[in-house]
Amino acid sequence: MSEDFDFADKVPPSFYEMGNKIIYETExxxxxxxxxxxxxxxxxxxxxxxxxxxxxxxxxxxxPPRKKKPVSKKKMKRERLKQGVSAPGE
Incomplete structure (x- = not known):
């Protein structure tokens, strides 16, 4: 493999017009x-x-504030029994 390239002695065309001008990096x-x-x-x-x-x-x-769900009679009776208060009618 030869390291010689066909274009090694040629200057890219963009540099022909540059001459000795200073190139400034612009963002x-x-x-x-x-x-x-x-x-x-x-x-x-x-x-x-x-x-x-x-x-x-x-x-x-x-x-307006949300309405609470009504408590069923069965749950009310159970809560009263837990607190030791007898339900009415018993």
């Missing part, structure tokens, strides 16, 4: 696409959480 202008996606996702999550809190606070102020 890409604009926002990184990953950063944009991150900001959108965090923004949506923040809007969701704040919206839920606002709706919860509004519901706590405006909705």
């Amino acid at each position: 890409a202008k604009g926002l990184n696409p990953g950063l944009i996606v991150l900001l959108v996702v965090v923004g949506l999550l923040l809007i969701f959480l704040v919206g839920n809190y606002v709706l919860y606070a509004y519901a706590q102020k405006t909705l």
